Amino acid sequence: DSDVIIGKYAEGKMYNGTQVPFKNGKNIKDASIITDHILSTLAPHKMYRRAMLNQYDVRFPDSSYIPVEEDQVFNMKAYSVSRKISILADKDYYYWNQREDFGNLGKSSSYTYNEPWKYLNILSEVFNIIEASPNWTLAEQSRLKAMYIGRLFNSSYTTVIEIIKLQKNEQEREKLIAGLRKIINERMDAQSINEVRQASRWMVLGIKYGMNDEELSNLETELFSGEKSLAQNIQSINGETVKNLSIHGRTCAIPVDFLKKETSLGTK
Template sequence: MNKNQDNFRVSVVIAHYNAGNYIRKALDSLARQTMPQTDFEVILVDDKSTKSLDVILAYQEKINNLKIIREEQNHGYPSIPRNHGIDQASGTFVMLMDQDDHLADNTLERFASFAGDDSDVIIGKYAQGKYYNGTQVPFKAGKNIKDASMLTDHILNSLAPHKMYRRAMLNNYGVRFYDSDYIPIEEDQVFNIKAYSVARKISVLADQDYYFWNQRADLGNLGKSPTYTYNAPWKYLNILSAVFTIIEASPVWDQHEQSLLKAMYIGRLFHSYGTLLAILKIQQNDEKREQLIVELREIIDKYLEENDIWHVCQQSQWLVIGIKAGMNYDALQNFKKSIDKNAESVQELE
């Protein structure tokens, strides 16, 4: 049997856990899609919820091809449920949604149509809202881009999983989420870097709001488990090692692009979810802090050339320089204070 045989245009995959009524918005938006219901399937993978699935089961009368997969054990993260959903998909494209979010009525039709036969990843504009905390940078110009550049179109700013992917690409290159035992945080970043690294074309749709991110006020979204934090060095190190390995293995990016993307990514990582200094601060003790710094230094020395460092964004560049120069945690803190003091002096002179 051909693993890439298409029975639908789109397979929508949703990882689910105890969403209750919160999932109604997602399923209502899928029931309203302008794409004919015969053209798409919805695969909901339940991570062994402890609550009833009655809310979801009621939608089997509203959504023609609604399939429910129940995990035998709870994983605590969306990674494995999403993988199982992708494995069971039979659409030309796979659309990943979170259980709490919803789509514009024309999202599936518009994404699949814009992708055509050659786009492998389609990124749609997020609607800004009260609990939305994602980036708008790739969409600010309001311009649709058929073949977006990783270097100039701000694609690295969009690493959340709420996108449409060509299923043949996911299967042919083994693009799946890492097990949470290896990468329990930022799993979507590693998944998307892998997808970008093998995609023929990455497309951006910015002409309207397509994806509505409804982060719950109770912060109860799937994936936000108590261990979803950088409280151990290996969590941070595994992400960076995985991403750099993926970038260097890309059949699409040449060596120059790989160098720039590594610099761009480490700059992003060092300045997201709190700066690296904040991540160092929450480590269990001084030994763990120094372990993280030492192993980051090894990764930087292995993967970044001297000239690459100058392509790291300014907010993070000093951290890369300081770590490479052999600074420990206290020295990095003092380095930051001296940089801030110099910046203040320059402002006073201006």
């Protein structure tokens, strides 16, 4: 009686390093949207109950409104109305293959966040879906907003800082930042922001408190400048190691535990 079934991914021919979730082999009949890593897989390689899709009009959005990451909108809508989401991880169900020319839709000239409205529309629409869900409590909605913006701002292939730099001029960059600031201020409370994963939270805080694109880039440089910077203005708050930084006169506690992990892995 599942509405969505997520099958285990496997490394197929010419596997390109994309995440393969659910490696532990555990089947979950009634999976939690919060704790079972469902939000880590928003590609449409799943099984869906047709009656559910039709009842709630779950469809891919029009490309004139959501031209990028439209599968994320589709899946978030499906998740939001599903009575039960199940995971099949006992064996391989979907093989992740790479085309021989290493091409895909994501590499086309039109499939890019090169205009502010593209990025703003997907974040706004996903938040609309989360808030309209008949199944998720207010606490779950708050947590899911944090989880989604954390994913969107710092994905495996780009960050919001890089998206801002893609815009064609300063006016467009500021338009994007202002739009993101409006969404964050109006649709995320303090608890929701505190639940954003550390690798993205500094970006959310920087945008929330008025940084422009140059200031965000400078903040990125300061955070990632090495072990010496991590030793300055450090304290522990609620189990997190935070670095106190001034953002437009406001002292903000920026979590930096994730930087220590990246440094230890030799990635930064």
